[in-house]
Amino acid sequence: MIAFREVYKAFGPNRVLEGLSLEVPDGQTTVILGYSGSGKSVALKHIVGLLEPDRGAVEVDGAAVHELDRDGLAALRSRVGYVFQFAALFDSMTVAGNLALGLRRQRLADREIGERTDEALSLVGLEGTQDLYPAELSGGMRKRVGIARAIALRPRYILYDEPTTGLDPVTASVMNQLMVRTRETLGVTSVVVTHDLKSAYTVGDRIALLYRGVIRQVGTVEQIQRSHDPIVRQFIEGRPEAAADAEQAAAETAP
Amino acid sequence: MRAHGYAPSLRVRRPIWFRVRLADTLPHVPRSLTTRVSGWYAGFGRLGHFLADMARGLRDVHTWPAQTVAQLLRIGVNSVPIALFVAAFTGVVLALQASYTFTGAVPLYFVGTLVGKTIMLELGPVLTGLVLAGRVGANTAAELGTMRVTEQVDALETLAYDPFAYLVIPRVVASTVMFPVVVALAMAMGVLTGLVTAVNLLDLSTVEFVRGLKLFYQFKDIWFGLVKSMSFGFAIGVVGCMKGLAVRRGAQEVGRATTDAVVLGAKLILVLDAVWAVLLL
């Protein structure tokens, strides 16, 4: 299980996470919604130790990530697949090379690496792109290669940072189905960061809204859709004119 | 005390002794001086951590040797032509200047002595080193800096690789190994063009030139130059990687890291050159 326990993180004067607490139950997909710049990517990076909390802890399988030694961290990372917001493909390697790198780290045989690469690429609808370089791909294709790179590892956890942003609606649906399927067939526990509501409702078992450094509300899709919290309503209805009301309401309901 | 994983190791960490604030302990010293000195301190601390991380990465023998081969080839291919180019012209100029300086007072075959000694002891290693500080240092810093900005280093870490084993060690080892090779070629080229110049423009025969070349020659002339260039290669590799990995975001920072790597690399070469001279000559 992944659990955020009162995580604080600031970059200089910019306080991003302010006591974030959230549990991600095993075998489920938890979606983190939030405005642009609210710290979703920052939160995700804490799970694999790319960032360290100023205070609090992120626990994965009961161990605080920032307290792991190198080997422990490497072991944790080999259980987690990470889909970067901007794909973060290795531009000096082909698509196949990108997928193979993580598999080679796990000391798989070449034949198995080839099979898993082909399989993952066909799952994201990119068969035949093995020998292309990232620079030769469109933005959406790169994103899908990023997803394939994570899925090919068959990890226990997959962290998706905005997997459907920038994809056309049909491809986005395909990716949503893929995320649902990986959970069903492989029993993967996922955290999906997004502001694509359709995607959130499709893939999410639970949805959490990150607002001002804390989780404003967490619940099932129905609970979120029926929420009376003005901040949540404003977000899911996408009404900027409600912003002022919501601000005020937030000020009143804030602890 | 928190144990550090890979990612935090890429962050700027302060050395332990940095806690002694110089400005507080020495209030009468001008502040600009104290901040500069503590800046150096912090720099040394970072270097220490960096070298320690590198040493730890060496254990990962499944990762770095394979990457090193590619880097060796790359440095070789990138640097040999430019190094030979520089050395060729140096040889020509040294021969002509030697004869100009001697003005008949010194036997002309000393041209061979001067060309050989200067190329092997000083100009071969240092000029090549400075050129490669530009080539290899800039290249490394820009490449790793770009990988930081585009989160490729983060991606590497999430795939459970140690960036020191995968990126840093191969580059440092490759430049440490390749610098002496490139310098040796440059030395040969410089002596050769010196000879050709002397024969064609100075009425010196090949035999006389070689006689001069051998006159005060010691084997130390060569190994001294090669050991020096190894240290230059190590310094350039480390500086390029440090500056590159220190980039956080933005093209501008990549540009700055690249320039810094070249400037600091060049300075280190000159300092190391002097240190070697003091220690070994």
Ligand SMILES: Nc1ncnc2c1ncn2[C@@H]1O[C@H](COP(=O)(O)OP(=O)(O)OP(=O)(O)O)[C@@H](O)[C@H]1O
């Ligand atoms: N490495 C960093 N150094 C300094 N500030 C950072 C760093 N990473 C993120 N930030 C800051 O943290 C805040 C949250 O950034 P983050 O990338 O998590 O937003 P986000 O919720 O993912 O937004 P988006 O939906 O646009 O991706 C921003 O103000 C950003 O400037």
Ligand SMILES: [Mg+2]
């Ligand atoms: Mg983000």
